[in-house]
Amino acid sequence: MSIHTILIANRGEIACRIMRTVRDMGLRSVAVYSNADRDAPHVKLADQAVPIGPAPVGESYLVIKKIIEAAKTSGADAIHPGYGFLSENAGFAKACADAGIIFIGPSPDAIALMGDKAVAKRRMITAGVPCVPGYQGEAQDDARLIEEAKTIGFPLMVKAAAGGGGRGMRLVDEARSLSVALTEARSEALNAFGSDILILERAIIKPRHVEIQIFGDSYGNIIHLGERDCSVQRRHQKVIEESPCPVMTEDLRNAMGDAAVKAAQSVDYVGAGTVEFMLDAEKNFYFLEMNTRLQVEHPVTELVTGLNLVALQLRVAQGEPLGLAQDDIWLCGHAIEARLYAEDPTHDFLPATGDIARLSFPEMEGLRVDSGVVSGGTVSPFYDPMLAKLIASGPDRETARRSLIRALEETVIFGVVTNRQFLIETLQRDDFASGQATTAFIAENFSEDDLAPIELTHREAALAALVQHIINRETHAANIPHQLLGWSSATSLATPYIYEDLCVDITSHSADEFTAQVGEQVFQLHLIESDNNRIIVNCDGKGETLRFASNSSAQIHISFGARQFHLTNKVALASKAADAIGEGDIRATMHGVLADIFVTTGDAVKTGDRLGVLEAMKMRHDILADRDGTVEEVFAKAGMQIAANSPILKIEN
Structure with missing residues (x-):
């Protein structure tokens, strides 16, 4: 059952990540792409690419028939679903089997069983896996659910039995709010997953979200690869993940690992999977759900175990034994992952779209970047807005945390709104730094003011004006000797720049010396170094590294560490309009x-x-x-x- 050619039924960073391992193993990769992804990085990285239709996922990436046809056309003998899209679709796994194509994942039965939260929870209770008290029965009328809620007690969670990602989920604090929550959850679940079946669970307040990575082969061998803490979430979507969990003990890891293996054994699991638990303040843990696929956050496990999970998936899929026993698994060091999204934290983290004017990541020891976008690309409204994952590892948690902060500060992403600054501030918060973050972290650590749009400071306005001044000078004086730049036979004249309501006057004293006046404040500026997209300046005795992008005399994208802006110089704009x-x-x-x-x-x-x-x-x-x-x-x-x-x-x- 040897695999030679693998079609990746996905896009973005996960498609690129899988393709790199496929290439390293000497195999061929096939990409599929919608019309919107014609020039996407995953298409260029693949050995072969097959178009599958219009941009909407319902007409391309979610159409099983098109994926199977693409596999047959390209000669692929296996399909890797990545995550999202069809990765947890039992019908897709069965369609692959019916077509004689290897599905790189568990059996259709395991996917179907674990994809239904009600059925999965009943199976877990039978298998002896700790579960949150609740109701997961077949009777779904309001009267029965309300009666069961009284037995469970409040607060409780209403959840869609199918699907995930926080959709069809409601926290109910008191009985009088339950009827509305049931109606809303049913409607949302039906629209999202095609099923309005609900379950009820006692709400565990401020838990940690801790998951166990498991792996099984077709010979009945199942092991776990340690845990990941995924507690920092917004709208029930993970933002920061790490391994090991900051409060984990060896005894707790063994207990959670054993429970996860039991869960996998109960469905004869083959391949990579994740058993998710809630961990309360007393170190009690409860089964949440099982994801029957590779997780977005799998890199942190790879970095602390030294294993390539995609390579393991491919070997297991073609019938090889896992080749690992539980005693072979050791967690070394610490790894933290941050998900860089095109989204706006100032507007309730709503997804953002736009053209990427410039994108670059730093090269640092211990930093891994998984990305599926490039400069000049477009973030469309059709797909998940995750741009990249930055994963920092080190010998201990503090080293990894500080490295990730620095990596995010040195990441440049212009042209689309992102959560970059929010990620940096999250990693800097005391609760996160001390390892105390729970699922309530964002609500407890970020006020409305913290998430409000940032305002340009006088210092930042002065530095931005200097950058534009230097850009304009170098553009219009390319043939003037460096020593004569800024020289004038007359008294030095100030050049005005206006951003929002701030007026900046830049005065050149030499090629490298300037003053900038903003209101009553005067800044002494010394140019140390400049290139196409980076300028190093000494401002009043403090060094500043500024990264920027500009394609006009009026507008500039500029970042000051965590903070960044897209500024328009009204003077240049008005001048251009007057001309x-x-x-x-x-x-x-x-x-x-x-x-x-x-x-x-x-x-x-x-x-x-x-x-x-x-x-x-x-x-x-x-x-x-x-x-x-x-x-x-x-x-x-x-x-x-x-x-x-x-x-x-x-x-x-």
Whole structure:
């Protein structure tokens, strides 16, 4: 049952990650791609690529028939589903078997059983795996569920029996709120998973979310590879994961590992799987669910065990024994993973879209980056907004934590809103640093003010203006000797820059010496080093490394460690508008939220007038008139999500 060619029925970073192992093992990889992914990295990395249709997942990545046809067309003898999409679809696993294609994962029966939370919980109770007290029966009428809730007690969790990811889930604190929660959970579950069956569980308040990685082969050998702590979550979605768990003891690890192996044995599990538990403050643990696939956070396990889980999957799938006993597994050092998402923490972590103007990751010892996007790519609204996973490892937890903070600070991602700053602040919080984070971490550690849009400081405005000044100088004075840059026979003149409501005057004293005045504050600036996308400056005696991207004289993306902005210099914009009469076709310069519109049809405007405000890249950006005239038509409304280049209004002479 030897495998030669593997089709990866997925996209993004997980497809790229699997392909690298496939290549390292001397095998061929086949990518599938939708119209939106025609130029995606996973397509270019594969030995062969097969198109599967339009961008929506329901017309491409979730269509079993198209995936099977792609496998047959490409000559693939195996399919790796990655995670998400069809990875936990029992029908897909069966379709692969019916087509004579090896499915790299467990049996359809195991997937189906563990995919139904009610059935899975009943099986776990029979297998002796600790479970949260609750109701997982077949009777689903409100009267029965309300009666069972009284027995369980409040607070309790209402959960969809099918699916996951927090959908169809409600925390109910008191009896009078239960009926509404049941109705909402049923509706959400039916829309998300096609099933409105619910289960009830006693709510474990502020638990840790700890999962055990298990592995089984077709000879009945099942072992566990230690645990991962995945407690830092938003909307029940994991954000930070680590291994080992900060509060784990050897006895607790053995007990949880034994329970996870029992769970896997109860369904004759083959391949990689994860048994998820809730761990309370008294170190009691309870079965939550089993994920019958490779997890997003599998790299932390790989880094502390030294094992390649994808390689193990491929060997087991082609009938080889696992080749490992429980005594062979040792956890060495510590690893922490952060998920870099295109999402906006200032707007309840809503997914963001847009073009990636620039993307780069640092090269550091102990840092692993799994990514499926590149500079110039587009984050579309059709797929999960995860851009990359940054995983730092070291001999101990503190080393890994500090390394990951530095790696995120040195990561450059411009053009789309991300959670980069939020990740850095999470890793810096005392509760996380001391290993005390529970699933209540974000709610307890981040207030509304903490998640509010950041404001540009005077110092940051001065540095941004200096960067734009240097860019413009080097653009227009490419043939002037370095020693003459900034020289003038007259008194030094200040060059103005205006960002939002801050006016910065930059004065050049030599090629490398400047002053910047912002209001009453004056900053002494010394240029140390500059290249295409990085400038090192000494500002009032303190060194600053600034990373930036700019494709116009008016706009710049710039980061100051964790903080970053997309700024528009109104002076350059107004100058540009004065040099040439605009066309009056006012469009969004980037993806964002149209926060305000200040004009209506028939209003008279002049060049440079503020017409509205676009919120994007964690900042508010003024929309300015590019000509004198009258507002002919307004196409958008305040509060709307708006895509880059979408029309906002039209100005007529």
